[in-house]
Amino acid sequence: GNSVTQMEGPVTLSEEAFLTINCTYTATGYPSLFWYVQYPGEGLQLLLKATKADDKGSNKGFEATYRKETTSFHLEKGSVQVSDSAVYFCALSSISGGYNKLIFGAGTRLAVHP
Amino acid sequence: NAGVTQTPKFQVLKTGQSMTLQCAQDMNHEYMSWYRQDPGMGLRLIHYSVGAGITDQGEVPNGYNVSRSTTEDFPLRLLSAAPSQTSVYFCASSTGLAGGRETQYFGPGTRLLVL
Numbered sequence: 739g740n741s742v743t744q745m746e747g748p749v750t751l752s753e754e755a756f757l758t759i760n761c762t763y764t765a766t767g768y769p770s771l772f773w774y775v776q777y778p779g780e781g782l783q784l785l786l787k788a789t790k791a792d793d794k795g796s797n798k799g800f801e802a803t804y805r806k807e808t809t810s811f812h813l814e815k816g817s818v819q820v821s822d823s824a825v826y827f828c829a830l831s832s833i834s835g836g837y838n839k840l841i842f843g844a845g846t847r848l849a850v851h852p
Numbered sequence: 853n854a855g856v857t858q859t860p861k862f863q864v865l866k867t868g869q870s871m872t873l874q875c876a877q878d879m880n881h882e883y884m885s886w887y888r889q890d891p892g893m894g895l896r897l898i899h900y901s902v903g904a905g906i907t908d909q910g911e912v913p914n915g916y917n918v919s920r921s922t923t924e925d926f927p928l929r930l931l932s933a934a935p936s937q938t939s940v941y942f943c944a945s946s947t948g949l950a951g952g953r954e955t956q957y958f959g960p961g962t963r964l965l966v967l
Contacts, residue, residue, distance in 0.1 A: 742894075770953045781856070781942055781958035782895075789953045827894060831952030837883065837902055838952040839910065842894035 740765045740832045744843035747825075751818055751850050759813040759846045761802075761828035769830040771795075771804050771811040772840065776825040785813075785826070818850045854878050856959035858943050864965045865933040873928040873962050875943030881957070883948035884926040888912065888939040889961070895942065901926055902948060933966045940964070 745760040763771065770789040774782040786795030791806035800815045811828060828843040859874045877884065885900035897910030901920040915937060917929040926945075930937060943959040 774958075779960075781960045782944075783958065784955045787953070787955070829894075833952060837885075837900050837908065838946070838948065838954070839885065839897050839900065840895070840956060842896075844892050844894045 740769070740830060740841050742828050742830055742841055742843040744826075744828045744846055746844070747847040749846060749848045751848070753820055753850055753852050754817045755850075757813070757815040757818045757822075757848070759826055759828075759848070761811045761813065761843060763809050763811065763828075763830050765809075765830055765832070768806075769832060771802070772829045772831070773800070773802055773811070773813050774827045774829060774842075776827065776845070778824070782827065818848070820850045820852055823848055823850045856943055856945055856957050858941075858959035858962050860962060861960070862963045862965075864967065865930070866967055867933060867935060869933050871930050871933065873930075873941055873943075873964075875926045875928065875959060876924050877926075877943075877945040877957070878924065879945060879957065880923060881945035881947055882923065883946045884920065885910070885944050885956075886916070886918065886926070886928045887942045887944065889942060890939050898928065898941075930964075933964075935966045938964060938966045 741764045772787045773785040775785045786797040788795040788804035794803045825845045829840045856877045886898040887895040899918040901907045941962045944956040946956045
């Protein structure tokens with residue numbers, strides 16, 4: 739079945755460091771891929787998405803490229819800020835019973851220190 | 853727009869009690885769903901609805917009921933709470949019009965503790 743695997747956290751970085759959070763997926767067909775972010779005490783919100791191979795999603799300085807050949811969608815940011823501290827979820831869309839559900843990875847907690 | 857709202861924010865139940873988690877959205881979205889979030893497991897789909905009067909089961913439906921009488925509301929009922937249902941519950945909605953490419957909008961969550 740479809741699944742998402744992302745690197746375990748927590749990831750602890752100093753401000754202005756480079757961030758990579760790895761995400762790989764298993765899926766039939768060509769799913770859309772997403773990164774959602776959950777700030778402390780809040781629900782999930784979309785960070786970025788890519789809907790076909792080689793697409794690059796970007797938002798708030800974060801980027802991820804849909805790599806079909808390596809089945810990956812790694813999240814990167816060149817210079818993290820304290821305000822980026824959150825839990826990041828990689829997800830793919832999967833059609834089941836006519837419904838486009840999301841299949842999530844386990845989440846990666848990021849802590850950025852000044 | 854308030855987006856997706858959930859009540860209550862936090863609830864403590866005793867084993868065997870029942871309760872309803874409320875979810876409402878004001879974006880006129882057809883698709884709504886309930887997920888539970890457990891440590892190390894990401895979010896798992898409990899039930900979903902593709903429109904008023906239409907619901908179906910997700911990955912982990914046991915112990916939960918849903919109904920969808922209006923486009924706006926999608927309550928989740930715990931019939932007889934068990935400690936294994938201790939979790940954070942998120943409601944989400946989307947247009948359902950983009951073949952899986954659309955964004956899902958999440959509520960702030962309900963934290964449930966079953967003793």
